[in-house]
Amino acid sequence: MPMKSILAAGAAVGVLSVVMPVQAQETVNAVMERGALRCGVNTGLAGFSNPDSEGNWEGLDVDVCRAIAAAMLGDPDAVEFTPLTAQQRFTALQSGEVDVLSRNTTWTLTRDTSLGLNFAPVTFYDGQGFMVPADLGVTSALELSGATVCVQPGTTTELNLADYFRANEMEFEPVVIEQIDEVNAAFFAGRCDVYTTDASGLASIRATVAPNPADYIILPEIISKEPLGPVVRHGDDQFFDIVKWTVYALIEAEELGVTSENLEEMMGSSNPSVQRLLGVTPGMGEALGLSESWAHDAIAAVGNYGEIFERNVGVNTPLGLERGINDLWTRGGLMYAMPIR
Amino acid sequence: MAQADTSAPAQEAHGLLYDPRARAVFYQVLTLAIVVGIGWYLIHNTLANLAQQNIASGFGFLDREAGFAISESLIPYDASDTYGRAILVGLLNTLVVAALGILFATLIGTVVGISRLSSNWLVAKLASVYVESVRNVPLLLQLFVWYSIITVSLPHPREEMTVGLDIYLTNRGIYVPVPLADPVWPLVGLALLVGIVLAFVIRRWAKRIQETTGKIKPVLWYSLAVIFGCPLLVWLAGGAPIGMDVPVREGFNFQGGIVRTPEFTALLAGLSFYTGGFIAEIVRSGILAVPRGQTEAARSVGLKPGRVLQLVVLPQALRIIIPPTTSQYLNLTKNSSLAVAIGYPDLVSVGNTTLNQTGQAIEAILIYMTVYLTISLLISLFMNWYNRHIALVER
Structure with a gap:
């Protein structure tokens, strides 16, 4: 499997050199013709993208893919999922192996520019944290000087880690392994004192991989901003618009009180915003180049943003995360959809 | 093609067409042209596609700050290097x-x-x-097996296993004491090299003796004597420093000595x-x-x-x-x-x-x-x- 990243990079070299210059709307047309959306997801991170016991992908990132597929093709199952490691993801997107990357990927300036990518709105505001065994006796990240730290390569996490220890004049020894399963195994075998990644990821790994979740604590320090969202490559603005507005539609639906359960009822709503969102008043779908039922289909498939959050990572799931800053702006969070009109 | 001077132009072209050497040259030039053409096409398209997708290219990034740490290095390196x-x-x-x-x-x-x-x-x-x-x-x-054997089977640094001589086996690595830095050590290394060269000289000398007289000299013992004797003499002459940098548990891990990581x-x-x-x-x-x-x-x-x-x-x-x-x-x-x-x-x-x-x-x-x-x-x-x-x- 690790050779896969080299293969992916090699494939990128190959594809970039042979494919004729990209046409506008190439991605939209390709998805429509294929009848399926190709979506890059994590190889296995419970709550975000993880196959269940029957091999069906589920999680917050996966639901975003399903919503886009529903909006474009009317079918939330018209998605081909490609599990990607942190190192493989960008080359897979750049080379056209996937249409959209929905894989807990942090939005940064370099990625947005020199990697030739476009970030759609944030679907999860995260921050980097540290997890340690409880019996290590550490209560703050500032006590970690000299520790051995497990981290996945090619992530912003790897860079923040170096920055944080440099800024606080502390030493550390990194253990950098590409496959998330191998990093997990190394940490729980005691190869490292500390595991660092996004706080949501730590919660997920502790809840689902740790032999006994109570033996591990997540330190209070959050050392970075990690806005995670879907990513597309440069070159197809229409596809970028579709991804962007599908995410906004999910957030807007929560704000307007439209859920997967009351959806049909809401079709008869007299609220003009709801009518525009659900295509009762036509125009929005046409502007995106989709059918007027785009948002209706997306919400019918996965529910609004709040439903997606609660179903995958909320307090009633093994991850048990509070909405926090991922709540709607009207409730003091950061989730704010641009006006759909 | 000496006779070409005397033949008519038509015959010359005719001759050229059926001249095996001319044909060979033609096909080689054609093959080369196709290879170069494909190469140019690929490079051109790559650059065009990269530019179109706004993906950076060139080797300028080698001078930029890397920002990530590396666990083991032979030369000094930290995250602020390029x-x-x-x-x-x-x-x-x-x-x-x-x-x-x-x-x-x-x-x-x-x-x-x-x-x-x-x-x-x-x-x-x-x-x-x-x-x-x-x-x-x-x-x-096999690599996964070796890695698991080391990280799972060997004990944690807090309950380390020692094989004596201050050598510690842990799942963070194998810690071995090394001699404390002393100006004598580089000279000892040099003496070892001299010893090895001398051993080669002895071998040649023994071979010459054997070829001329038929007598066989005990080369192995002579060689071992010079290879180990030279550094030993230098070490003794240098005051025989015996200070060792011994690994000790400090904080999360062992400090001091040298460590070979499980990886x-x-x-x-x-x-x-x-x-x-x-x-x-x-x-x-x-x-x-x-x-x-x-x-x-x-x-x-x-x-x-x-x-x-x-x-x-x-x-x-x-x-x-x-x-x-x-x-x-x-x-x-x-x-x-x-x-x-x-x-x-x-x-x-x-x-x-x-x-x-x-x-x-x-x-x-x-x-x-x-x-x-x-x-x-x-x-x-x-x-x-x-x-x-x-x-x-x-x-």
Whole structure:
């Protein structure tokens, strides 16, 4: 499997050199013709993208893919999922192996520019944290000087880690392994004192991989901003618009009180915003180049943003995360959809 | 085409068309043109596509700050150094593990190869089982097994296991004490080199004595005496410093001494045992390929079994062994890139992180290819030289 990243990079070299210059709307047309959306997801991170016991992908990132597929093709199952490691993801997107990357990927300036990518709105505001065994006796990240730290390569996490220890004049020894399963195994075998990644990821790994979740604590320090969202490559603005507005539609639906359960009822709503969102008043779908039922289909498939959050990572799931800053702006969070009109 | 001067133009063209040399030149030029054309097309399209997708290109990123840490390095490195230096660190790590891997694989291969020919049933069978199992299990799986053995089986630093002499085995690495820095140590190293050179001189001298007088000198003892005697004398003359930097538990891990990480140990063990299996077969086939008559003839002139092996069998077997062993050395070097699976920061591991952060896949892949090509060609050059050196000189 690790050779896969080299293969992916090699494939990128190959594809970039042979494919004729990209046409506008190439991605939209390709998805429509294929009848399926190709979506890059994590190889296995419970709550975000993880196959269940029957091999069906589920999680917050996966639901975003399903919503886009529903909006474009009317079918939330018209998605081909490609599990990607942190190192493989960008080359897979750049080379056209996937249409959209929905894989807990942090939005940064370099990625947005020199990697030739476009970030759609944030679907999860995260921050980097540290997890340690409880019996290590550490209560703050500032006590970690000299520790051995497990981290996945090619992530912003790897860079923040170096920055944080440099800024606080502390030493550390990194253990950098590409496959998330191998990093997990190394940490729980005691190869490292500390595991660092996004706080949501730590919660997920502790809840689902740790032999006994109570033996591990997540330190209070959050050392970075990690806005995670879907990513597309440069070159197809229409596809970028579709991804962007599908995410906004999910957030807007929560704000307007439209859920997967009351959806049909809401079709008869007299609220003009709801009518525009659900295509009762036509125009929005046409502007995106989709059918007027785009948002209706997306919400019918996965529910609004709040439903997606609660179903995958909320307090009633093994991850048990509070909405926090991922709540709607009207409730003091950061989730704010641009006006759909 | 001397007669072309006298023939009519039409005939000349006719002659040119059917001239095999002219045709050969034409087809070669045509082939070259097609290859160059395809190459140009690919490069042009790549650049156009990169520009269209706004993906950065060029090697400028090598001067930018890397920002990530690397666990083990031969040269000073920290996160504020450049990508170029990070890649150099990875390259040196690759060279270290490849060089040690080649050394150990050769030792293992030679011992196991000879053992397979042993008349002792148990030794021969054990060697066979070893060769058949390591050759037939994918290297990547073997690396995972070695890595798991070290990280899961060895104890945590807080409940370390010691094998005496202040050597500690933990799942964070193997900690070994080293002598404290002292100006004498570099001189001792130099004396060791001098000793090795002297040993070679002694060997030549003994050979000349044997050729002229027929007397055999005990070369081994003389050699060992100079190889170990020279450094020992220098050490004594330098005041015999005995201070050691001993690993002690401090904070989370051991500090002091030198440490070999589990990643390095697992990779080195995996590469050495895997390639050792192949070299064992090469050694065995090389020895078996020397005709039996050679051994019998050597015995019949009264040589002892050791001298038969040393003077008659091995020199001939080596000529058969060296070329395929060269390919194994090349394989080992290239296989070291599997390090990325178990987290050893080799060229590909560091390069992949760089690739991922800068998005410059093509440049990174070009660097890998250039580096592995250069290393492989250098190994080939050396082995070919050695092969010529030991080749049979026919009179």
